[in-house]
Amino acid sequence: MISSFKPVARTLMGPGPSDVNPRILEALGRTTIGHLDPQFIEMMDQIKQLLQYAFQTKNELTLPVSAPGSAGMEACFVNLLEPGDKAIVCINGVFGNRMVENVTRCGATAVTVEDDWGKPVDPAKVEAALVANPDAKVLCFVHAETSTGARSDAQALASLAQKHDCLTIVDTVTSLGGVELKVDEWGLDAVYSGTQKCLSCTPGLS
Numbered sequence: 001m002i003s004s005f006k007p008v009a010r011t012l013m014g015p016g017p018s019d020v021n022p023r024i025l026e027a028l029g030r031t032t033i034g035h036l037d038p039q040f041i042e043m044m045d046q047i048k049q050l051l052q053y054a055f056q057t058k059n060e061l062t063l064p065v066s067a068p069g070s071a072g073m074e075a076c077f078v079n080l081l082e083p084g085d086k087a088i089v090c091i092n093g094v095f096g097n098r099m100v101e102n103v104t105r106c107g108a109t110a111v112t113v114e115d116d117w118g119k120p121v122d123p124a125k126v127e128a129a130l131v132a133n134p135d136a137k138v139l140c141f142v143h144a145e146t147s148t149g150a151r152s153d154a155q156a157l158a159s160l161a162q163k164h165d166c167l168t169i170v171d172t173v174t175s176l177g178g179v180e181l182k183v184d185e186w187g188l189d190a191v192y193s194g195t196q197k198c199l200s201c202t203p204g205l206s
Helices: 022-027 038-055 069-080 094-105 123-132 154-163
Strands: 086-091 109-114 138-142 167-171 190-192
Touching: 069 094, 069 167, 069 190, 086 094, 086 123, 094 109, 094 138, 094 167, 109 123, 123 138, 123 154, 138 154, 154 167
Parallel strands: 086 109, 086 138, 138 167, 167 190
Antiparallel strands: none
């Protein structure tokens, strides 16, 4: 016999999902409204403004995607890379490898810059890769690697990309809301994150 599911209260101590704030849990129990309701449109506009504030950007293409962080990652890669393109990908943990997988699925070539797990991305290695691959279209890196917690210098890496006429794809799944992130000031191009880490929201949104 199937009974109503009542999960035991736990304190979540892993890298995600994190404990959901009680205000968010309460909001999930409110009345459902239609997607054409004027209140729904108003709520969407507010969410857009709040997301822009969280990312410290005025970019109008700041939007939630109703899928986990991996969908945010894929959205960035499939919209910026085409078959035959070249991308420089920094690997210092699990999610750098996930970026390589996305590059490959797009039919592009991944040039990897590898650092030990638990260590930040070395800007000197990145610059050497950019010099050696002047045809690279995108520099991809994880701001704070979920698998180890290592934070790389996003501002310095973005500056190198700009110097070599490269776009950036940046994973901020673990860093958004937890450490300083200034998308516009640092000149980051395509940035994705998720709700289930420092934002302490429900999983399933990117």
